[in-house]
Amino acid sequence: MGKIVFQGVTKSYHKSKVVIDDLSFTLDSGGFNFLVGQSGSGKTTILHLIHLSEVPNSGKIMIDDTIINRQTNLTNHRTKIGYVFQDYRLIEKQTATFNIKLPLYISKIKRRDRIKFFDKTVAKLSIEHLLDKTVESLSGGEKQLISIARAIVTNPKILLIDEPSxxxxxKNSLKILNVLMGIQSLGVTLILATHDIELIKASEGSRIMILKNGKIEFKKI
Ligand SMILES: Nc1ncnc2c1ncn2[C@@H]1O[C@H](COP(=O)(O)OP(=O)(O)O)[C@@H](O)[C@H]1O
Ligand SMILES: [Mg+2]
Structure with missing residues (x-):
């Protein structure tokens, strides 16, 4: 679970400029994948395509051998795919708990499982002390943790993180990276987009996807 396939995917926002150019690749389930490339190379676009915030102009994207497109049920899709936004997108005036629980209510997760999923997530990230605080009172690193908690609370099989640093x-970037490696080791397919080369940490099974001129080159470390 958590396999991602791109088949001849092309994406442009304007006719004159192709961002993703006839791109094909397969990411098998599991694994820590760094998506690197200069600012403007299309990293966020790739994450948006997987998250279905954007659709390709041509080509196919498959998650676990099922094509995703405009007909895909977004609620179901996003229960399976956690997304940590670059700007967090948390509800600032609400508590950490409120923010983390939100996807559990939007998804069709059963009532008795909601509490279990929430407790597990809080324990995994050791964020007990932040739960009752409003997001606006938290530091950047703490907001990042809450944003990660919200992304993993539904037990997604794919986790996408956009520019966590x-x-x-x-110091906080490396701490977050370690948290993410801990989450990934439990079995999700993780893609971390960054232009910060220093953030790439050698770890067995990590893969580097280098995005340039709309194509991806793979490197294994
Ligand atoms: N919603 C959008 N509308 C128009 N152009 C966009 C949009 N999103 C991204 N782009 C353009 O697509 C290119 C790739 O952007 P992006 O995927 O954000 O790159 P990265 O995340 O690597 O910085 C850039 O030239 C950017 O200006
Ligand atoms: Mg980006």
Whole structure:
């Protein structure tokens, strides 16, 4: 579970400029994948295509051998795919708990499982002390943790993270990276987009996807 396939995917926002160019690749289930490339190379676009915030102009995207497109049920799709936005997109005036629980109510997860999923997520990230605080009172690193908690609370098989170091110092970035590696080791397919080469940490099974001129080159570390 968590296999991602691109088949001849092309994406452009304007006719004159192709962002993703006839791109084909397969990401098998599991694994820590770094998606790197310069600013503007299309990293966020790739994540948006998987998350179905954008659709390709041509080509096919498959998750676990099922094509995703405009007909796909978005609620079901997004229960399976966690997304950590670059700018967090948390509800600032609400508590951490409120924010983390939100996807559980939007998804069709059974009532008795909601509490279980929430408790598991909180324990995994050691964020007990943040739960009753409003998001606006948290630091950048703490917001990032809450944003990750919200993304994994439904037990997704794929986790997408966009530029986690964008608003954090080096120490907090590395801390978040370790948290993500812990989550990934439990079996999700994780894609972390970054233009921060220093963030790429050698770890067995990690893959580097280098995005340039609309194509991806793979490297294994
Ligand atoms: N919604 C959009 N409308 C128009 N152009 C866009 C949109 N999103 C991204 N782009 C353009 O697509 C290219 C790739 O952007 P993006 O995927 O955000 O790259 P990255 O995340 O690597 O910085 C850029 O030239 C950007 O300006
Ligand atoms: Mg981006």
């Amino acid at each position: 964008a608003h954090l110092d080096r």
